[in-house]
Amino acid sequence: MNLNNGSPLGKGTLHPAGSVLDAELMASVQTYRRRVASAYRSVKPDEIGTGIFGAPFLVSPKVDGELWFLKIEEGSAALISSNGKSIVGDVPILIEAREVAAKVKGLTLIAGELFAASTGKDRPRVGDVASAMAGGASAKVERLGFMAFDLVQGLLSDAPQQLAYSERLDAITGLLASGKRLKAIKTDPISSVSELPNLFAELVDGGKAEGLIVRSSQGTIYKVKPEFTVDVVIMGYTARTEDPQSVRTLLLGLTREDGHVQIAGHCGNLGGDSERRALMSRLQSLQCASTFRCPSRSGDLFTFVRPEVVAEINVTDLQVESSDGHVVRSMALDFDEKSGWRAVGAMPTANWLHPVLVRIRDDKKADAIGTRFSQILDRCHVEDVSAHVHERQLPESKVIRRTVWTKTTKGKVAVRKLVAWQTNKSDIDPTFPAYVLHWTDYSSGRATPLDREVRTAPTEELMQEIAARMIEENIKKGWEEVS
CATH class of the missing domain: 2.40.50.140 (Nucleic acid-binding proteins)
Structure with a gap:
């Protein structure tokens, strides 16, 4: 695994975002994250009885940590985040993982929550992870744990995601059975949604978990957390x-x-x-x-x-x-x-x-x-929360296209306008898109006279394609270009 840069983390090394240069590995990590994110459905505690479907279910506690991926291969082990951070070296959790790695053949990739054991009686909190990883060579890395919940690659097959979740869970549970800091999430099978309120009361109201993760037999994943x-x-x-x-x-x-x-x-x-x-x-x-x-x-x-x-x-x-x-x-x-x-x-x-x-x-x-x-x-860990915001001078945007059409019907003039511009800011600040298109549609005879649509594009070529589709769909017979 190719890595860039790095700073001490106990007796290991923490590499910053973007450091993992293995494109195939990162594609697996990011594809899994996108797929899982799209499968989640948030449900309020008072909606358990009406908002969760697809019994029977597999239910596990929601660990308050960060999504990371454990990569084990040929006796080596590393932790990888979806934005390309990596933890390697003699961190206690990875020492344990290397013992597991000796039992498997080929690359195995496991998704889980990286968490830090609380220093008090409270359950782990997401902010504890950053605290445990702070301090460089003196970081309290012995507090770090990894609660595995899914098999992304290897162990059972080259494409374990095509197998039933229960099979994937059984595989990682067996692999990590003797773990101390490295474990598979405890999961309870239940046959009816009526059993969920008691589990929520025990685990969440009882202060043992952040929420519940409920996996239905239909593939939907419900996340139940207090508002x-x-x-x-x-x-x-x-x-x-x-x-x-x-x-x-x-x-x-x-x-x-x-x-x-x-x-x-x-x-x-x-x-x-x-x-x-x-x-x-x-x-x-x-x-x-x-x-x-x-x-x-x-x-x-x-x-x-x-x-x-x-x-x-x-x-x-x-x-x-x-x-x-x-x-x-x-x-x-x-x-x-x-x-x-x-x-x-x-x-x-x-x-x-x-x-x-x-x-x-x-x-x-x-x-x-x-x-x-x-x-x-x-509720979450946000980076640089105490940092002073430094003002940056951003370049001006440049209008690339501006076209206006009009149409007169029964003495009333309707107007449609397309404006497209290049922001010139996306390379400096990722919150800005590279290109923006704004479509205006005004007709005084409609119930809603003014309609607007904003689209963004990463390239000028795609921006022009979107503009062409907007014009094709909206400018028909009777419309005249005036500028």
Whole structure:
């Protein structure tokens, strides 16, 4: 296995992200991560009886750690993450793994949770992993453990993922039967969803696990974890097209230790019509300038507001990596009373799942205490959370294409417009796409007069292909190009 760089980790070595140069190995790791990520379904504890299907089930505790992969081959062992980090050398967990490696032939790749034993009576927390790996040669690596839960490659066949999960689990359970720090996850077979509440109460409510992983006989993997709330500052909003006096989506942020506000996510689950109108009435008076533009998922640009309103949001889970293993990043901004918002730089963060507005917190201030970023750190580990955000000068975007068409029907003029530009920022900041296309469709006779669509592309060639499809699908007889 080819590796780049590296720093001491106890008597072993930790190689940073992107260090694993074996393309075939990394393809296996990333393909598995994408496939598993797409198979997961998050379920709230109170939805167990109505949201889980496909009995019988295999149920295991959700270990609060990081997804890593154990690679064993010809007496050697290494731990690999989906973004190309690697741990090698005489780390206790790998010494144990090398003994296992002597029992197998060829390459075996096992997925599991890298965790760190708690120093107290509490269960392991994801933040414990970073703590145990800090300190270089003095790192507390003896605390690290690996809870295996799936066989990715080898042991049974060249393609074990084509076999039943029960077969894969039995294989790694047998292989790791004598392990101390290296074990297969304890899994209980149950025949009915009615048995899940008792398991949840025992393992999760009892403080033994972060949640439950429920694998159905149909292949769906359910993740059942307690919900939690986060206090965030409202940074902006979009309006409903059909009712401009109602908020459609909120742009929300968390306050970092240095005072910058980092975008935490969007929330469109805001309650009924009256709640949305009340939000609009309050936020419209707080509108302010912003040199940073942020689109919602519908393509509408957020209208920025002064950071004065705090909201309590309920979420089911947090994810610090995208499906391809890259660290999730979002923009940190600075607010000035006179000039408004401006972007400072993108920093690591976490994506939240299923956000729901609970209430407005008029008893809290939008500051480094009331809306502090550290609220999410009990649930996930975010890198560089205490680092100061350094402002970077980014190059200007370049418009590559701008075309407008009009069509007159019964005296009314409809307009369609395509604008495509190169951001010139993607090589500097991965949160920016290389190319962006914006399609505008206006017709005063429709129930929703203004429609927008935003698409991104990694190359100019693909951008032009997307533009051609948009034109082919939307510009028919009667439309005239005017620019």
